[in-house]
Amino acid sequence: MKVIGYIRVSTDKQDLEKQRHLLLDYAQRNHLQVNEFIHAEASSRKDTKDRRIDELLTKLTKGDMLLVAELSRLGRSMLETLNVINELSQNGVSIVFIRQPELSTIGTHTKLLLAIYSHFAEVEREYISMRTKQGLAVARAKGKLLGRPKGSRSKNRILDPYREQIKEYLQMDLNLASIMKIVNNQLEKPISYNTLKYFVQHDEELLPLWKAQKGNRKVRTQSTQDPLSRDS
Numbered sequence: 001m002k003v004i005g006y007i008r009v010s011t012d013k014q015d016l017e018k019q020r021h022l023l024l025d026y027a028q029r030n031h032l033q034v035n036e037f038i039h040a041e042a043s044s045r046k047d048t049k050d051r052r053i054d055e056l057l058t059k060l061t062k063g064d065m066l067l068v069a070e071l072s073r074l075g076r077s078m079l080e081t082l083n084v085i086n087e088l089s090q091n092g093v094s095i096v097f098i099r100q101p102e103l104s105t106i107g108t109h110t111k112l113l114l115a116i117y118s119h120f121a122e123v124e125r126e127y128i129s130m131r132t133k134q135g136l137a138v139a140r141a142k143g144k145l146l147g148r149p150k151g152s153r154s155k156n157r158i159l160d161p162y163r164e165q166i167k168e169y170l171q172m173d174l175n176l177a178s179i180m181k182i183v184n185n186q187l188e189k190p191i192s193y194n195t196l197k198y199f200v201q202h203d204e205e206l207l208p209l210w211k212a213q214k215g216n217r218k219v220r221t222q223s224t225q226d227p228l229s230r231d232s
Contacts, residue, residue, distance in 0.1 A: 002064040008073040062092030170209040
């Protein structure tokens with residue numbers, strides 16, 4: 001079993017040392033050896049790669065353990081945090097939140113807790129969808145032009161008003177199937193998966209985000225399946 005400690009801090013060096021001490025103290029009390037520490041600077045502007053979440057997901061495989069000071073250190077939003085927890089758990093990784101032991105995915109309550117995390121992730125997606133609908137309604141009330149203008153065939157597409165929303169979801173590491181469900185809740189006529197895929201593939205900014213996401217998932221899958229890829 002490999003044990004990794006994840007530390008996300010501000011620019012305060014003292015905070016880093018406090019978290020490191022907290023993780024080492026837990027490991028010592030529970031007869032664990034921390035194989036590696038992954039440090040990242042806390043910033044909501046940084047993506048999962050800059051905050052080293054992608055590295056974390058790649059290195060941890062079935063049977064490994066992740067030590068974190070608290071739940072909020074794993075993501076910049078509740079949905080992102082829940083997505084990270086769910087992906088690690090699906091890969092057979094145990095997570096210990098030292099300051100919040102009741103939220104750790106170890107012990108007899110693990111199955112129930114994972115079900116709750118999955119439920120909250122779905123609720124959060126629906127909440128994001130609801131807020132987006134409200135924003136669109138406010139924009140319409142203010143007279144902003146949304147959707148395809150009359151007489152226009154190619155300038156505006158059905159997903160154009162949702163482009164920034166789709167971009168944000170891709171940055172949050174949501175797959176296209178999940179994004180499609182959220183967007184369809186806001187449309188009178190649902191779109192297909194292929195429609196969303198075509199939209200993303202033909203957007204110069206969205207396509208690299210999607211490709212990077214697919215590449216990250218492929219690396220994580222290979223790392224999970226290939227026992228030789230694990231650190232000794």
